Amino acid sequence: MRTQGDLELVHLTKRYGDTVAVDDISHIFAPASYVCLLGPSGCGKSSTLRMIAGHETVSSGGIVLHGMEISDLPPAQRGTAMMFQNYALFPHLNVRDNVAFSLRMKGVDKATRHKKAMALLDLVDMAHLADRLPAQLSGGQQQRVALARALITEPRVLLLDEPLSALDPFLRIRMRAELKRLQRELGITFIHVTHGQDEALALADECVVMNRAVIEQAGPPREVWGAPRTEFVARFMGGHNVLDWHGARVAIRSDEVRIVASGGVAATARAVEYQGDRVALTAKIEGGEEITALVSDAAFFAQPINPGEALRLGWDEGRLHRLEA
The missing domain is CATH 2.40.50.140 (Nucleic acid-binding proteins)
Structure with missing residues (x-):
């Protein structure tokens, strides 16, 4: 059953020439949920995420957020924010100014944007490093800054493209706990693309498994892992x-x-x-x-x-x- 707070994909399709990257998928993401989109390379998960973000055009179908069609809106007007895999921080700006950058582009005065940036840096435990440049930070610290920067626009949906892939295994497990904590505290929807089954099982309220441009199975992690519907899901999720x-x-x-x-x-x-x-x-x-x-x-x-x-x-x-x- 859908509510006004949902994000909904309606017959969403993405073609690159003759190649179909996402093939007529429909799905409703419950509000304030942590969703992992997972599947092997080339299954369509990143194309789906980029279409939701507005960084990729929609070939056909639609994207509805809070009852409004957003497919034709520019990224900044959608109510979504994306955290990229490579973090994409500005090397010449310190941590505080990196986080405040989008507010600066909107013409928000310096005192206001700095106050908001510091509140978010506090949330991700990075306020003490506000004056550092990205090059002076570890990978995990850069990731926290990228997260704060994505959240400063107060998105209704945060989109994360393999956010943990560059981290070492120990830090990856620590950051999983941090992401889950943040999502619960903020009460917004996180859609997290990963090809790691353990990551999806640890984080998600819902796992959406993609294969060959379609959604093969979606549901709570325990259900998807414990009761795979198809041979692909059984093999991909492992343990069977x-x-x-x-x-x-x-x-x-x-x-x-x-x-x-x-x-x-x-x-x-x-x-x-x-x-x-x-x-x-x-x-x-x-x-x-x-x-x-x-x-x-x-x-x-x-x-x-x-x-x-x-x-x-x-x-x-x-x-x-x-x-x-």
């Missing part, structure tokens, strides 16, 4: 095996597959990967399909299995999840 089972394509979670003493299916171990609290055992079953079992480290090392050894794998038939064609 996809098998032919009695004439149907099915998915079974890797953590539902067990090493059994009898019954189940015969298999040959192919690879063993230690992952700390668990071991990922990949095996080939009759018919040649590969299957991965996630086994607790205690259970595995009580009876270790080496690549090349025969074993039997079993699962509860009720946990098999049938996939759409």
Whole structure:
């Protein structure tokens, strides 16, 4: 059900010559939600984000925000703001002036724009570095400045294009928590493009999985991960095996597959990967399909299995999840 506060894509299409980058997608983004648009390279997620932002023209269809069609409006008049992957900070301006830049362009007086910039720098924990130039900041600090700069226009929707991809893994996890906190505090919609499943699962209220220019599945992270509708979503989100089972394509979670003493299916171990609290055992079953079992480290090392050894794998038939064609 739609409300006036929603962002809605209506039969949105983007063509580059004969190539269709986004193919007739329709979707309603709930207000004040954290949405992750995810999928492999070339699936259409960044083109979709750029059309919402106004940095890419719409070939056909529309974009509606708060009940108003915004597809033909310039970026600054849409009620959206975009934070770019490379941060795009002005090297010659200090942090405060970078954040205040869009207000300066609108003719806001210096005292007012500086006061607002400092309030936002405070929000992202960067007020103490207001006089520094971008080159004097770390990657994580630059990202916080870019975030404050995007938020100064008081957007209804903040668009983030792979904002964490340039950060090291430790900082990425810290910044995930920061983004989630900010979104909750500000109460606005964040639409975050990523190709990282773990990032999407950690952040999103809704995951929108794109493949080949269309939305393949959308819903709460637990639903998309736990009940993938298609083989693509099952494989892309990870954690599932996809098998032919009695004439149907099915998915079974890797953590539902067990090493059994009898019954189940015969298999040959192919690879063993230690992952700390668990071991990922990949095996080939009759018919040649590969299957991965996630086994607790205690259970595995009580009876270790080496690549090349025969074993039997079993699962509860009720946990098999049938996939759409």
